[in-house]
Amino acid sequence: MKDKELLSLLQKNGWLLDRINGSHYILIKDKQTISLPIHGKDMKKGLETAILKKAGLK
Secondary structure, eight states: OBHHHHHHHHHHTTOEEEEEETTEEEEEETTEEEEEEOOSSBOOHHHHHHHHHHHTOO
16 A cells, blocks of 8 residues: 555544654644655555554554
């Protein structure tokens, strides 16, 4: 999955973009934060799984 696809998936599920720090997008929802690296490439499977688990989507 591309990093921008994961960003749009998270935003569709209620995560809001709080700030951008370099190439990392910081998303917030219910006092939880997720740091999403945006480098224009496919995400590595382990990182993608970890972000989806933290977001409660997997």
